[in-house]
Amino acid sequence: SPYIPQFLRRGPEPTTNNRPRAQEAFAGMTNIKDADLMEAISLGDVRMLLCEWVPFGENSIVSMAMNLGALDRCQSGMFSAKVDKNPADTSLKIPAGLTSVKILDFDMLQHINVEAEINYPEDDGIIQVEFFGIHVSTRGSILFGLSVDSIMTRQHGAVSVDLLTRMAVDVLQDSSTILDDMINGHQRELLDALYQGNSESRKKFCVYLAKSIDPFFPGAAQYLDRGDHENELAQIIGQIRFAADLGDKHFLFMGNNGLLVAGARSHEYDSFVVPFSNLQAMMLVAGAVYERFNHIFEMLDEAMDLADDTESTPFNVDRVQFLMASASQEINILNLIVKHLADAVERALMPPEPRDEVGIRLFRALRCRQWQTSVRERTRALQSLMVDAQRKVAYLRRHADLVNKNGLHKTVSRAGTHFAVLFQRSFFNFKKVRNLWIVQTLFGMLFVLRFVTKYRFGLGYCTVKPMDRILEQRISEFDLIWEYFDPPGGIYSEDCDWVNPIQLWLQGNPFISLAMAASLVFIMVLFGDAGSWLWMKRTRKAFGRALRSWRPRAGQEVMGRTSHRVVVQGPVDSFGLERYASSKAMVKSRVLREHQQADRHQPASPYTSTLLQWKESDRTVWKGTPPVISAVYDQEIGYLRSVRIDLEQRGSGLQVGRLWETLRGQWAQKGVVGEQKLAKGSKLKREDTVTSFREGEASGDARGAKG
Numbered sequence: 001s002p003y004i005p006q007f008l009r010r011g012p013e014p015t016t017n018n019r020p021r022a023q024e025a026f027a028g029m030t031n032i033k034d035a036d037l038m039e040a041i042s043l044g045d046v047r048m049l050l051c052e053w054v055p056f057g058e059n060s061i062v063s064m065a066m067n068l069g070a071l072d073r074c075q076s077g078m079f080s081a082k083v084d085k086n087p088a089d090t091s092l093k094i095p096a097g098l099t100s101v102k103i104l105d106f107d108m109l110q111h112i113n114v115e116a117e118i119n120y121p122e123d124d125g126i127i128q129v130e131f132f133g134i135h136v137s138t139r140g141s142i143l144f145g146l147s148v149d150s151i152m153t154r155q156h157g158a159v160s161v162d163l164l165t166r167m168a169v170d171v172l173q174d175s176s177t178i179l180d181d182m183i184n185g186h187q188r189e190l191l192d193a194l195y196q197g198n199s200e201s202r203k204k205f206c207v208y209l210a211k212s213i214d215p216f217f218p219g220a221a222q223y224l225d226r227g228d229h230e231n232e233l234a235q236i237i238g239q240i241r242f243a244a245d246l247g248d249k250h251f252l253f254m255g256n257n258g259l260l261v262a263g264a265r266s267h268e269y270d271s272f273v274v275p276f277s278n279l280q281a282m283m284l285v286a287g288a289v290y291e292r293f294n295h296i297f298e299m300l301d302e303a304m305d306l307a308d309d310t311e312s313t314p315f316n317v318d319r320v321q322f323l324m325a326s327a328s329q330e331i332n333i334l335n336l337i338v339k340h341l342a343d344a345v346e347r348a349l350m351p352p353e354p355r356d357e358v359g360i361r362l363f364r365a366l367r368c369r370q371w372q373t374s375v376r377e378r379t380r381a382l383q384s385l386m387v388d389a390q391r392k393v394a395y396l397r398r399h400a401d402l403v404n405k406n407g408l409h410k411t412v413s414r415a416g417t418h419f420a421v422l423f424q425r426s427f428f429n430f431k432k433v434r435n436l437w438i439v440q441t442l443f444g445m446l447f448v449l450r451f452v453t454k455y456r457f458g459l460g461y462c463t464v465k466p467m468d469r470i471l472e473q474r475i476s477e478f479d480l481i482w483e484y485f486d487p488p489g490g491i492y493s494e495d496c497d498w499v500n501p502i503q504l505w506l507q508g509n510p511f512i513s514l515a516m517a518a519s520l521v522f523i524m525v526l527f528g529d530a531g532s533w534l535w536m537k538r539t540r541k542a543f544g545r546a547l548r549s550w551r552p553r554a555g556q557e558v559m560g561r562t563s564h565r566v567v568v569q570g571p572v573d574s575f576g577l578e579r580y581a582s583s584k585a586m587v588k589s590r591v592l593r594e595h596q597q598a599d600r601h602q603p604a605s606p607y608t609s610t611l612l613q614w615k616e617s618d619r620t621v622w623k624g625t626p627p628v629i630s631a632v633y634d635q636e637i638g639y640l641r642s643v644r645i646d647l648e649q650r651g652s653g654l655q656v657g658r659l660w661e662t663l664r665g666q667w668a669q670k671g672v673v674g675e676q677k678l679a680k681g682s683k684l685k686r687e688d689t690v691t692s693f694r695e696g697e698a699s700g701d702a703r704g705a706k707g
Contacts, residue, residue, distance in 0.1 A: 002115045002133035003047055003145035004104070005270040011105025015115055018129055019149045019156065039160040040228035044212035046148040046159050047267060048168070050175050051277035052204040053285045054183065055190050055340040056140035058109050063184055064136065068114065070106045099181045104133075111137045114182075118174050130171075132178060139344040141278040144175045144204075158214065165235040168206065176200045193333040194288055202288075205280040206258030207273060208236060213251065213262040220244060220251040233260065244365040246358045252365055261362065269359055272351045272368055279348065279371045282341060286378045289334055289341075293385045296330055299323045300392050307396070307403050317407070320400055324393065331389050338386055342379045348372060565644045566660050572633055572640035576672040577612065584614040587628065610635045621662065623653035629663065640673075 001018040065071070099116050106112040118130040135143040149156050151163040176199065180188060191199040220243035223229045234240055237255030244252040250263030259277075261269065303323040306316040350372055353363050581589075592609045609632050616626035627647035633640045645659045654662065667673050 001147040001149055002131040003049075003147045004113055004133035004135050004143070005049075005145065005274055007271045008111070008135050008143070008274070009105060009113060010107065010111075011113070013104045015104065015133055016131055018131060021129055021149075023150070038228070039162055040232045041161045041223075042154075042158045042214045043161060043164065043208070043210035043262065044157045044159070044214070045210060045267075046156070046164065047209040047270075048146050048148060048164075048171065049207040049209070049270070049274065049277065050144040050171065050204045051207065051274070051281045052142045052179075052202070053140050053278065053281040053341070053344065054142055054179070055187060055337050056136070056138055057340065058138055060184065060187060061110070061112060061136065061138045062108055064182060065106055065108055065112050067184075068101055068103060068112070068182065070103050070108075070112065099178050101182070109138060111135065116178050118178070130174065132175065134178070134182075136182075139347050140340060141281070141344070142179060143274060143278075144171070144178075146171070157212075161232040161236060164208075165232075168236055172204060173200065175204070176202065190333060190337060193330060194285070194292060194337060196292075203257065203284050205277050205284060206237060207277050208258065208260045209266045209270065209273070210260065210262045211264055211266060216249070220253065223251070223253070236260065244361070246361045246365070248358055250358045250362075252362060254366075259366075263358065265356075265358060269354070269362055272354070272363060273366075275348065275350050276366050276368050276371060279368075279375050282345060282348075282375050283371075283378070285337075285341060286375070286382060289337060289382055290385070292330060292334055293382070293389060296327050296334075296389055297392070299327045300389070300396055303327070303396055304399070307400050317404070324396060324400065327389075328393055331386070331393060335386055335390075338379065338382050342383065345372075345376045345379050348375075562647050562656055563644060564647065564656055564659050565642060567642045568640045569642075570640055572638055572673045573671070574633060574635045574638045576670070577631065577633065577640075577667075580667065580670050580672050581612045581614045581629075581631070584617055584629075587613040587615060589613070592632065609633065609641060621666065625652050627652070627659065 002015045004015065099118065102115040102117075104113040104115055112135075114134050114136075116132045116134055118128070118132070131146065133143075133145040135141075135145070147156075148159055148164070148167070151159055151167055154160055154163060180200070188199070191202070195202050217223060223233060224240060224243055230240065233253055234255065236258065237253060237260055238257030239255060241254045241256065243254070246252055246261075246263065248263070248265075250261070250266065253260040253262075259273075261273065300323070303320045306313075306323075307320050309316055350368050354360060589610070589612050592611055611630065611632050613628065613630040615628045616622060619626060625648045627645050630644040630646070631640065632642050643660070643663065645663065647654075647656075647659060
């Protein structure tokens, strides 16, 4: 049966009494594997209270009251945490298992008391009648109360602790599911972040109030026998911290996860046992927050270690960014939770000490006042940890920025080094090409020289032979003299007699023939290699560059493409423009759909335009390579919007500023548009894009385009 302590009630609506239905559990089946249960302790008239703390506030409690229909005429209903993504449909399919909620009483800004029935599916033959009394406070204190009427074949007067433990496990899970159905999405997000996605199995502080305990021992210490009795008590309240005799056959057993008060008047002390349990629930949440802080500090330490080793492992940068983002997100969530927790501790109230002897001993054994101070101090310690974590994140962010800047500096330095190496290699390649050209030139000179000396200006059939020397004997005064001398002419050719004087002249002047050969090679290279390039370029600034290099065209292969766009916004003859474009080499033609917004307060209106793109063919008009023209116009109203001219400037002798004037003159001659009309009715706006220039040429062309 549902149970809510009377001091928390503000209305006369009674809770449901399921004790007459206790015998329904006798007809059910069980799914317990170990049928041989060992029962060491049994309790009578047990009331079970589950206390937990959830981040709440006035806005959250009002939202919950509105969602539960507290202000509606029919306040009961079935609730689920599933979101209806198609509210306009006539049907909703959800998993089996809903929560039936009945409003008992509420205060829009303070609390709400409800009664919830669990309708989750069970195995065949299992009968479970489970009602919860739920109290939700604006301070975040949540209480689930129920009165045990029967478990299997045991009536409320003698409930086995072993069976109570099995029921408590089910109640812990169902209570979390019920609360998830009632709270909003933001609170569920906070709980998932706090418990790392395991909010369904979060800890709660359990309170058991029993009017009798069997077997009964004179002292509470006799139950702590390190045997069966202590083990069964530890199953429901966790590891036992201490046990106290309250007098008049009343006992207190305090554990890590709950407490047990056994005695005939145990139900009368819930007025301060519940506030004490709320403090214990806050303590559990503080412990969970502290664990999350330890996890955050581990992430920050890992990020700090990885940030110092980004050079050897570049992927550490992404990991550091991820850890910093995760830590910052968790810190923001925990900061919100700690603020709610501190506010709840400050607003927590503890009733005065009771007047009967058992109540006084119980109040003093629980140390309610000291626990309230302890929770407040721990909350302040969490706030200090919060400040420390925020400072550490800020320091890590600055450290990561410095590491990134250092890495960027090193990257730029390496890029500069690589660029220098690339430039050096490119320069070496240029020198290799130049040296190759020099070697080719020398071989050409040798070839010409060989041609001159061997073939005698190309006449290979003229065989040249030296004449035999003539021996002449002459007797002098002292002895016989032998003289050898060449006959007149020296060298002769049997086939070509006219070769003899030329050969004699070449033999007599060898260096002049070498100079003639070198001059012939230079003239051949100059007019054969550079002449064609100078004819194609036809610009004065290219000649100066040609004189500064061994090979005039070395490194000058880039044509220097220029895109000149003119926003015309003027009238045009659409059919004349189409005839003009069709007479050229058409590139493309398509319809464009654009939007124009006349007023920033009005939506943009669509309109259609036509794109024509063609290539000019008259090299004389354009003084070199013809450009590619792209015109965007409105065919229906004859309105020219913009013109773009793509030109290879190294192949043309026109300056950028003369392109539009040349095109406009061509259109005026072909009757596309009148020159005076287009000049007066148009609004010109020029946009130039200059690409692919070397050294100082780009700036010179850009200045010419702007001019």
